[in-house]
Amino acid sequence: MKFSLTRILISLLLGAPLVRATDSTEAPVPLPVMVVTTQHSRDPLIAVADPKAPAQPAPAHDGADVLKSIPGFSVIRKGGTDGDPVLRGMAGSRLGILVEGEGVLxxxxxxxxPPTAYIFPAAYDRITVVKGPQSVRYGPVSPAGTVRFERDFARRDDTGTNGFATLTAGDFGRFDSALDLRGGTSLLQGRFAATYATMDDYEDGSGRTVHSHYERWSTNASAAWTPDDTTFIEITGARSDGEAAYADRMMDGALFDRTNLGIRARRTAISSVVQAVELQAYLNAVDHVMDNYSVRRFTPSMMMPNKSVSNPDRSTFGGRIAMTLAPVAALRLDIGADHQGNRHRVRSSMNQDAMPYEAKSRVADAEFRQTGVFAEAAYASSEQTRLFAGARVDRWTATDQRATVMLGMMGGTAANPTANLKRTATLPAGFGRVEHDIAKGSTLYLGLGHTQRFPDYWELVSAESTASVSGFNTAPEKTTQVDAGWLLRRGALELSASLFASRIDDYILIQNSYAKPMMMMMTRMATVARNIDATTRGGELGLGYKLSDTLRFDASVAHVRGENDTDGRPLAQMPPLECRLGFTYSQPTWSAGLLWRSLAAQDRVALNQGNIVGQDIGTSSGFDVVSLNASWAPTSALRLSAGVDNLIDATYAEHISRAGAMVAGYPQTTHVNEPGRFMWLKADFRF
Ligand SMILES: [Cu+2]
Incomplete structure (x- = not known):
């Protein structure tokens, strides 16, 4: 029995399946014929998604849209792609995003x-979400949770090649393709993945064209050396780029260039006590260009009378060393250290024709460094009860390298009061959780977590403070959260309930239209970062029920409510209550399904307040969207799926989506609206 407890703990800790997936030498497992509409949690606080599976609504090919099928997630829309993911009303750096353990900023x-703009889901094997501050192993603890995009990481037990190819075509010129090839022997293996995705401007339910076209591509390559069953050493590289039209602002993204280099090594089964040692180092260099002329028709405006460009770049480098110990059979201990540093630079031109930005030199404006140590334990105290606890401490340094601060588009510049300021902070985080099986297939859990989040670039550099033109002194945010829930799998029934309550001291609120005095008794409107105290609470409920061998019913409810206790107002940018109902009829080789997504109105708003992505612009009404899907697997290697998203062509926008901007040649809408009726076809082929 001890052995199986150990196996469970190892698999929980390493995130590995209990039973190893069969390799290509054995009979292949057919591709599942369901179109994913709702992901159910099968472990406390953990949601797992297959980034290669067909999903409805059809996600844009980026790392944010693919999370929408997990209850509790929503996306702040800005255009056709590159939306910001939100979990339980928490966006930006409150939600950690890791690509194979690496930070991409x-x-x-x-x-x-957002980091997800540089993620191409079809190139990965698995998405794992940890909700809440309930693990300290993945870098500084993000208060809302952590999303990991990962590839399988194991020795091959055969020689050969295998791969996965996918094609999606749809309305509005939608075309996605991806190829994932792997091959090698038990000693050496290589992998190559490439993706390409494009879409024209889509139309909302009323036939209004939204400035939203995009084009994205990525390539990933890796080579691994596996001299024996317990050693894995891999080097990886990635290159990607894209172009995206934005419907919520005066500029578009003309370049989203990412270059990645990484190395990782793992040694397992070193001794009876040392189960695994892992080492990792990486570099992610991001080069971004936005302008007001190359993706849209240039139209001079008061704010930007000339062709204008901004070209920021950020290099993020980091590393990690971790060890998994088993001092006694029922105890697993993870200890380690990680480091991350990043450097941000920018160059820009307010008159590209007269002074091209390419001729200017890049100027550093901020630098961040973080080093942390952590220890996390998992202990099976009995066959029914598991205890988890962890603690970490991070040392942060940030340097303000700006000599001057830009005061909006028209405000000119001012001397930076925090120029050359180097601030440091030592921030703790920790959690404890108990999971108890009250019966077979029925688990209750209760956890308490605390984390202190160092402010990010946007909170320190992009925003001012209320008292000064620099926000560089914004205090860290402290979150204390209780997570509780119940998982039940019995017969035809699958139920998951997760509830949370969070107290956030010094929540970093981003507020725009904040009046500040200017010379000659005038005022100007600034965007400021303010520390406030806030509380949030809510949860997700998931239900799956097999009405018969062929008919399945799925439902989910997600809710969050936030208070700004300092201002006595609702906390801004909270998505409204969301319900999803789904029916699926399935046969072994085909399925057909219906999804009904219903959103309540949101009248709890705080105008001009929000986060680094967006601010509340008003209340929103509720809406209902009905979608249909079907899937067919004629052979074990081929799957065809199709869907009609938004069947009745409803016109609607997500409450948290950005306000529509005036774009020449396009109608302006209050929010950036969601697409109208959208038909798509997807083919997945495994070989
Ligand atoms: Cu930009």
């Missing part, structure tokens, strides 16, 4: 490029 001061 965008460079855009206007937040065009």
């Amino acid at each position: 965008g460079g855009c001061s206007m937040r065009m490029d």
Whole structure:
């Protein structure tokens, strides 16, 4: 019994499946014929998604849209792609995003490029989400949770090649393709993945064209050396780029260039006590260009009378060393250290014709460094009860390298009061959780976590403070959260309930239209970062029920409510109550399904307040969207799926989506609207 507890703990800790997936030498497992509409949690606080599976609504090919099928997630829309993912009302750096354990930080001061803008889901094997501050092993603890995009990481037990290819075509000129090839022997293996995705401007339900076209491509390559069953050494590289039209601002993204280099090594089964040692180092260099002329028709405006460009870049480098110990059979201990540093630079031109930005030199404006140590334990105290606890401490340094501060587009510049300021902070985080099986297939859990988040680039550099033109003194944010829930799998029933309550001291609120005095008794409107105290609470409920061998019913509810206790107002940018109902009829080789997504109105708003991505612009009404899907697997290697998203062509926008901007040649809408009726076809082929 001890052995199986150990196996469970190892698999929980390493994130590995309990039973190893069969390799290509054995009979292939057919591709599942379901179109994913709702992901159910099967472990406390953990949601797992297959980034290669067909999903409805059809996600844009980026790392944010692919999370929409997990209850609790929503996306702040800005255009056709590169939206910002939100978990339980928490966006930006409150949600950690890791690509194979690496941090990728965008460079855009206007937040065009969240980390997910550089992620191409079809190139990965698995997405794992840990909700809440309930693990300390993945770098500084993000208060809302951590999303990991990962590839399988194991020795091959055969020689040969195998691969996965996918094609999607749809309305509005949608075309996605991806190829994932792997081959080698038990000693050496290589992998190559490439993706290409494009879409024209889409139309909302009322036939209004939204400035939203995009084109994206990526390539990933890796080579691994596996001299024996317990040693894995891999080097990886990636290159990607894209172009995206934005419907919510005066500029578009003309370049989203990412260059990646990484090395990782793992040695397992070193001794009875040392189960695994892992080492990793990486570099992610992001180069971004936004302008007002190359992706849209240039139209001079008061704010930007000339062709204008901004070209930020950010290099993020980091590393990690970790060890998994098993001092006794029922105890697993993970200890380690990680480091991350990043450097942000920018060059720009307010008159590209007269002074091209390419001729200017890049100027560093901020640098961040973080080093942390962590220890996390998992202990099976009985066959029914598991205890988890962890603690980490991070040392942060940030340097303000700006001599001057830009006061908006028209405000000119001012001397930077925090120029050359180097600030440091030592921030703790920790959690404890108990999971108890009250019966077979029925688990209750209760956890308490605390984390202190160092402010990010956008909170320190892009925003001012209320008292000064620099926000560089913004205090760290402290989150204390209780997570509790119940998982039940019995017969035809699958139920998951997760509830949370969070107290956030010094929540970093981003507020725009903040009046500041200017010379000659005038005022100007600034965007400021303010520390406030806030509380949030809510949860997700998931239900799956097999009505018969062929008919399945799925439902999910996600809710969050936030308070700004300092201002006595609702906390801004909270998505409204969301319900999803799904029916699926399935046969072994085909399925057909219906998804009904219903959103409540949101009248709890705080105008001009929000986060680094966006601010509340008003209340929103509710909406209902009905979609249909079907899937067919004629052979074990081929799957065809199709869907009609938004069947009744409803006109709607997500509450948290950005306000529509005036774009020449396009109608302006209050929010950036979601697409109208959208038909798509997807083919997946495994070989
Ligand atoms: Cu940008």
